Amino acid sequence: MQIAMFPRAFLRAVLAACLIAIMAGTATAQKRGGSITVGLELDIPGLDPIKVGVYDTAAEMAAALLFDTLTTLDDSGKAVPKLAESWTHSDDYKTWTYKLRPGVKFHDGTPFNAQAVAFNIMRQKDPNNHCRCAFYIQGTEKVEAVDDLTVVFHLRDPAVDHPALIAPPAVNNPIHSPTAMQKLGDDYNLNPVGTGPFVLKSWLAGDRLVLERNPDYWNKGHPYLDRVVLRPLPDAQARFASLQAGESDLVWDDEFDADNIMRARKDSALTVHSYTGSGAAVYAFNTKVAPFEDARVRQALVMALDRPRWSQVVTNGLAKPATNPYGEGSWVKCKDDGALPYDPAKARQLIQEYGKPVAFKMLVTATPRGRANGQVLQQFWKQVGADMEIEQVDQTSIVTRAFARSFQLTPWRIIDLADPDVQMFANFHTGSPVALANYSNPELDKLLEHARTTADKELRTEDYCAISRLINKEAIWFWTFQNTYYAISKSRLKGLPKMYSGIIDVSDTWLE
Amino acid sequence: MLGYVGRRLLHLFPVLLAVTLLTFLIASLLPGDLAVAILGDQATPEKVAALRGQMGLDQPVAWRYLHWLGDVIHGELGRSFRTGETVLATIGARLPVSLELMIMAELAGLLIGVPLGILCAVRQGGSLDRLLTGSAFGMLSVPAFLWAILLIYLFAVELHLLPATGWVPFEEDALGNLKSFVLPALTLALGEWPVLMRVLRSDMIATLQEDYIAMAKAKGLRPARILLVHALKPSSLTLVTVSGINIGRLIGGAIIVETIFALPGIGRLLVGAIYTRDFIILQGVVLFVAVGFVLLNFAVDMLYAVLDPRIRHGRA
Numbered sequence: 042m043q044i045a046m047f048p049r050a051f052l053r054a055v056l057a058a059c060l061i062a063i064m065a066g067t068a069t070a071q072k073r074g075g076s077i078t079v080g081l082e083l084d085i086p087g088l089d090p091i092k093v094g095v096y097d098t099a100a101e102m103a104a105a106l107l108f109d110t111l112t113t114l115d116d117s118g119k120a121v122p123k124l125a126e127s128w129t130h131s132d133d134y135k136t137w138t139y140k141l142r143p144g145v146k147f148h149d150g151t152p153f154n155a156q157a158v159a160f161n162i163m164r165q166k167d168p169n170n171h172c173r174c175a176f177y178i179q180g181t182e183k184v185e186a187v188d189d190l191t192v193v194f195h196l197r198d199p200a201v202d203h204p205a206l207i208a209p210p211a212v213n214n215p216i217h218s219p220t221a222m223q224k225l226g227d228d229y230n231l232n233p234v235g236t237g238p239f240v241l242k243s244w245l246a247g248d249r250l251v252l253e254r255n256p257d258y259w260n261k262g263h264p265y266l267d268r269v270v271l272r273p274l275p276d277a278q279a280r281f282a283s284l285q286a287g288e289s290d291l292v293w294d295d296e297f298d299a300d301n302i303m304r305a306r307k308d309s310a311l312t313v314h315s316y317t318g319s320g321a322a323v324y325a326f327n328t329k330v331a332p333f334e335d336a337r338v339r340q341a342l343v344m345a346l347d348r349p350r351w352s353q354v355v356t357n358g359l360a361k362p363a364t365n366p367y368g369e370g371s372w373v374k375c376k377d378d379g380a381l382p383y384d385p386a387k388a389r390q391l392i393q394e395y396g397k398p399v400a401f402k403m404l405v406t407a408t409p410r411g412r413a414n415g416q417v418l419q420q421f422w423k424q425v426g427a428d429m430e431i432e433q434v435d436q437t438s439i440v441t442r443a444f445a446r447s448f449q450l451t452p453w454r455i456i457d458l459a460d461p462d463v464q465m466f467a468n469f470h471t472g473s474p475v476a477l478a479n480y481s482n483p484e485l486d487k488l489l490e491h492a493r494t495t496a497d498k499e500l501r502t503e504d505y506c507a508i509s510r511l512i513n514k515e516a517i518w519f520w521t522f523q524n525t526y527y528a529i530s531k532s533r534l535k536g537l538p539k540m541y542s543g544i545i546d547v548s549d550t551w552l553e
Numbered sequence: 554m555l556g557y558v559g560r561r562l563l564h565l566f567p568v569l570l571a572v573t574l575l576t577f578l579i580a581s582l583l584p585g586d587l588a589v590a591i592l593g594d595q596a597t598p599e600k601v602a603a604l605r606g607q608m609g610l611d612q613p614v615a616w617r618y619l620h621w622l623g624d625v626i627h628g629e630l631g632r633s634f635r636t637g638e639t640v641l642a643t644i645g646a647r648l649p650v651s652l653e654l655m656i657m658a659e660l661a662g663l664l665i666g667v668p669l670g671i672l673c674a675v676r677q678g679g680s681l682d683r684l685l686t687g688s689a690f691g692m693l694s695v696p697a698f699l700w701a702i703l704l705i706y707l708f709a710v711e712l713h714l715l716p717a718t719g720w721v722p723f724e725e726d727a728l729g730n731l732k733s734f735v736l737p738a739l740t741l742a743l744g745e746w747p748v749l750m751r752v753l754r755s756d757m758i759a760t761l762q763e764d765y766i767a768m769a770k771a772k773g774l775r776p777a778r779i780l781l782v783h784a785l786k787p788s789s790l791t792l793v794t795v796s797g798i799n800i801g802r803l804i805g806g807a808i809i810v811e812t813i814f815a816l817p818g819i820g821r822l823l824v825g826a827i828y829t830r831d832f833i834i835l836q837g838v839v840l841f842v843a844v845g846f847v848l849l850n851f852a853v854d855m856l857y858a859v860l861d862p863r864i865r866h867g868r869a
Contacts, residue, residue, distance in 0.1 A: 080718075084825045086635040093635055094593055171604055173593025227637035246636065246646060247817035247825065248720055272719060275821070276813040278702050279718045283815075286709040286717040437589060437830070 070535070075552040076268035077534060079545070080280045080292035084247050084273045087230030089222070090165050094173035096212040098293065098526075098543045103271055105546040106252050108215030108235030111139055111158070112208045114459060114541055118372060120204035124153065124216060124236065125192075134199035134494065141190040145259045147218035148240045155186035160219040162194075165212075174212045180463075198466075201496045205459030209542045238264040238548045247273065265536075265551035277301065284311065284529060290552075291530035291537075293545060297410060298527075299357035305529045314528045316540040318457030319371035320464070321363035321520040324403075325453050325477035327446060328517055332399050338427075339516035341391035341399075344384045345425040348521060351417050355410075363520035365509040366455050366465065370524075370541075373461055373502050379510030388425040399427040403450040404442060407433040411452070414521075443477050453477065457524050457542040461505055462493045469512065478517035485511055557864070561854050565847065572843040573625060577618045580836040586610070590830040591634050630837040635829055640837030643822065650720060651818035654741070654811070655803040657734050659796060661742035666749030667792075671780055673750065674757035674788075686754070689747030701740045701813045708736060718815040737814040741807060745799060752795050756788040763787075790860060797853030801846040 081099040086092075088100060088107070096104060111125040125139040145153040162184040165174045183195040200206060207214050221234035231244050238260070239252035250271040254264055274280040274292065281301040283289040294302060305311040326333040333339055348362035364380035367373040392399055405415035415431040422429050429450075434442065442448050455464050467473050470489050471481040485508065492504035512518055526543040536550040588604040589596065605611050609620065624631070630640035669689075673682040709717035715736050721729035760766065761784060769779045808820035815821075819838060826834040858864045 083828070084821070086633075086825075086829055086831075087637070089637070092637050094591070171592055171600075173591070173596060176593055176596065227632075230635075230637045245722070245817065246638075246643070247821055248815075272815060274718050274815045275824070276718075276815070279705060279813045279815065282702075282705045282710050282717040283719070286705075286713065288709075288717055288719065441589075 070553075071265050071551045072553065073265050073551070074267055075265075076270070077266060077290040077547065077550070077552065078270040078272060078288060079547060080272055080274040080283055080289040082273070082275060082277075082280070082293050082295075084275075085250060085271070088233040089217075089230035090174045090212050091170040091172040092230045094212070095177075096210070098545070099271070099273065100212075101210050101542070101544045102293075102546065103250055103252075104210035104215045104235075105237075105544060106239040106269055106548050107233055107237045107241060108210060108217065109145075109237050110208055110210055110214040110216070111141075112204045114205060114208045114539075116539060118205070118370070118459060118539075118541075120202070120208050120459070123208075124158075125204075128204055130203070134201050134203070134496070135196045137194045137196070137200070137203045138187075139192050139194070139204075141192060142259065143190055145236050146257065147221070147234055147236050148255065149218050149221050149234045151218055151220045153216065153236050154189045155192035156189070157219050158192045158216055159184045159186045161216050162213070164219075164222070177211075178213050199494050200460070200462065201493070201501075202460035202462070206463065208459060209544060210546075211542065239269060242268075264548055266547075269547060281305075281529070284531070290534050291528055291545070291547065294527040294529055296356040296359040296525060296527065299359045302359065302527055302529065303357065310532055312530050312532045312534075314530065314537055314540065314545075315525060316543075317361055317369040317523050317525045318540070318542060319368040319373075319459075319461065320455035320457045320524045321366055321368055322522050322524070323363075323366065323453050323455055323518055323520050325443070325451055325518045326516070327449050327451075327477070327479055329446070329479040330449055332395065332397065332401060333449060335395055336515055337391040337395050338399055340381060341388040341395075341425060342422055342427060343381050343513075343516045343519045344388040344391070345421045345427070346418075346519070346521070347383050347421060351414075351421075352522065354417055355413050359525070360522040361525055363523045365506075365513070366468075366518075366520055367461060367505065367509070368457075368523045370457060370539075371461060372498060373505045375502070375506035375509055377510065378506060379513035381513055381516065385425050392426045400430070401427075401449045402430045402432045404439055404448050404452065405431045405433050406436050406439060406452065408436075414452075444474060446477070446479060451477065453518075455520075455524075459541070465489060465505070465508065466493055468518070469508070480515070480517045482511070482515070557858055558855065561851060565851055568847055569844060572847060573622055573840065574618065576836060576840045576843060577621055578614075579839065580832060581614060581617070583832070583835075587634075587832050590832060625840070630840070631833040633826075633831050633834045635831050635834075640834055643834060644819065644838060644841055647817055647819050647822045649723075650816050651803075651807060651811070651820065653723075653730075653734060654737055654807055654816060654818060655800055657738035658741035658745060658803060658807075659800055661738050662745030662749055662799070663796070665742060666746035667753060669746070670750040670753030670792075671757060671785070673754040674761060675776075675780065677754075677758055682754075686751065689750055692743055693747045695743070697740055697744055698809050698813060700743050701736070701810060704736045704740055705813075718813075720814075720816045733814075733816075737807075737810050737816060740810050740814075741803065748795055748799070749792060752791040753788060756791050757784060760784045760788040786860060790857065793853060793856055793860065797849055797856075801849045 081102065083097055083099040085100045085103055088104060093100065109124045111123060112120040113123040115121045124142055124145065126142050128137060128139045130137045141155055147153055162178065162181060164170065165172050165178060180197045181194055182197050185193050187193055194203065215235060218234040222229050225232055231246060233241060238255050238258050240255045242251040242253045244250050252269045254267050274283055277298045280292045284292050302313055305313050326339050328334055352358050352360040352362060365375060365378035403415065405411045419429050419431065439451060443451050458464060466489050467475045469476055469485055471486050488504050488508050492501050495501050526540040528540065528545050530537065533553040534550055535553050538546055588601045588608065588610055592600055592604060609617060632639050633643060669685055673685050676682045705717045708715045716733050720733045723730040766779060766784060769783050807818065808824055811818045811820040812824060822834065823838045826838060
């Protein structure tokens with residue numbers, strides 16, 4: 042045999058070289074090169090904020106690759122520098138000053154600077170642009186460039202955690218090239234230009250977005266991958282099949298696709314990534330209309346909920362029950378959140394004490410998921426003597442009806458944000474347009490005001506837990522399941538960070 | 554012949570006008586408001602009202618329809634407020650995918666359906682005929698999404714022969730492009746051939762009982778020649794109609810298959826427009842598909858005249 046002719050010493054040397062190579066491989070785990078294909082649920086309609094108005098998770102994923110934000114969240118959820126190197130705030134937390142990273146260039150070669158940041162935000166706020174994105178930054182009154190590398194955010198309300206709020210690549214936060222936006226006009230939407238780790242190579246609307254490594258990226262040595270291809274694969278079964286067939290390296294998923302998630306967990310070639318963020322799926326009672334002006338009725342309906350069973354029926358047990366509005370991913374952890382127990386006997390008794398028949402209508406989104414959830418609730422409540430009628434409406438009608446308070450009970454959502462203040466204040470402070478329960482309580486208002494102007498997280502946690510106890514006791518809203526996000530990848534794809542806000546950020550991943 | 558074409562063309566105008574009216578009415582009857590879709594559902598009522606005024610949405614429906622019809626006649630279908638692209642450019646980018654899928658599916662359907670239809674007609678009542686008509690009925694009852702998933706599982710996941718999803722531009726990789734259409738086209742064809750086979754079979758059985766076929770047999774012509782030259786053409790009128798309607802259906806009707814296989818065609822465009830409330834695109838695509846359907850039916854009518862001289866001479 043050929044191999045027998047090699048001297049033994051030679052073989053030993055080869056073996057040693059192999060071992061060194063393996064050890065070196067484990068020491069520097071991140072490997073350069075390679076290309077991945079990602080299967081998303083939705084088509085990305087474009088990335089110009091004033092055109093698309095809001096980014097869904099698919100667009101956010103593309104934005105994480107093409108753009109940078111001023112800050113980013115580390116593994117513990119704390120804001121750390123990205124395009125901004127440092128920041129300071131005024132005593133009232135209404136003015137935030139960011140010092141920017143020097144020497145960063147957009148993909149079109151123009152310089153990134155404070156003027157670019159101000160231009161981006163003010164363009165979104167410009168009333169002539171009719172951008173729905175303006176709604177999300179209505180609390181930002183003005184952004185101004187003090188000098189090339191200093192930008193100041195003037196806020197309407199205090200924000201003790203502003204750097205964390207501007208971290209996710211949601212519609213408002215990525216910084217686009219002002220030159221490109223002005224030059225391309227309508228065409229900018231499908232030809233976005235950022236400072237991010239990847240550069241747009243080609244975009245076939247409805248089919249694929251091809252991104253290539255930015256060789257001039259300011260963060261030297263990053264990214265590791267040469268190419269990322271994003272493809273919308275709307276059908277869940279086909280998306281999973283594309284992963285099994287080896288056409289995709291990572292696919293978006295959710296708990297309604299429980300069967301495939303379970304299957305992937307048993308497959309060693311695949312890895313299931315999941316992250317439970319903050320926030321939850323929630324429902325709001327209108328406390329100004331019968332029968333919900335009576336706290337006993339509200340409490341009874343909440344005590345009739347068997348969340349684990351509900352989760353089993355709808356998502357094969359994947360959905361995680363929520364007993365407060367904060368969730369596992371939030372820094373707010375309560376020893377006692379005041380959750381009402383599941384107690385159908387007590388619920389029946391409360392309804393009997395109320396003395397009148399409990400019959401009402403609940404808004405439900407006209408989707409299979411909406412209907413399934415509505416039917417489960419109907420059964421739970423029937424068992425304690427309450428009669429709920431499902432009223433199916435279109436998604437946008439829910440919002441319109443909720444704003445106009447023309448509902449008795451409506452579904453809602455608390456989305457995954459780095460700080461609870463924005464949504465808690467809006468949802469529960471007296472007089473806010475989304476304080477859907479029509480409920481006013483000076484004690485609750487005081488706690489919310491205190492929490493938003495206090496920097497100390499322990500004190501804020503106390504406030505928020507007291508808020509949770511109060512809301513749970515009064516049962517003006519109830520929480521059903523936490524926001525949990527899923528992605529399935531080939532096991533050789535490494536380095537996927539936590540999916541904050543459900544965003545799958547593959548910008549710093551590598552292939553093993 | 555010209556008279557026939559002229560008469561059909563005259564019929565076309567009221568139909569097309571009705572199509573535009575229906576398209577417009579359907580789009581304006583949909584729940585939701587264009588201004589709300591643009592500004593977002595959390596916009597203040599004042600802002601929505603202002604934009605509605607600016608876009609003319611507060612005008613009466615009749616006024617808006619005439620305005621829109623004027624634009625349509627000038628080839629101006631508007632722009633998507635989400636992507637900024639014109640409706641025509643968007644449709645133009647997606648159309649080749651749907652057309653290719655449609656042609657491949659129809660060809661595959663005919664390739665399976667026509668030979669089997671002839672075979673069944675010749676062996677009418679035989680065990681092969683009974684087996685094929687029976688299984689055709691079974692095939693018809695299986696919905697396309699099930700075929701799609703089964704085919705993906707077999708050919709992509711298990712055998713690794715064909716891609717599970719996706720589409721490759723023809724100019725990038727011609728073979729890859731064809732491969733990416735095999736499973737979607739087959740999925741559609743599996744629901745198509747039974748219909749084609751059955752209509753051809755029954756027409757063919759009738760034709761084969763005509764005197765001139767007996768005459769041809771008596772003249773000693775070869776059976777293959779009788780079937781393909783003398784019997785097929787007069788038996789294919791219903792086949793042509795059904796194929797025409799099917800093609801029309803496939804222009805926009807391949808929604809499920811395009812979604813499952815992630816093909817960027819017209820069907821996916823339509824679904825996407827519904828999800829994102831892109832009313833302008835939605836209206837444009839519906840109009841395009843409806844007009845396409847009408848024109849295809851017109852083409853089928855013309856084909857009748859070619860196949861059957863009695864029609865073009867107005868004696869039918």
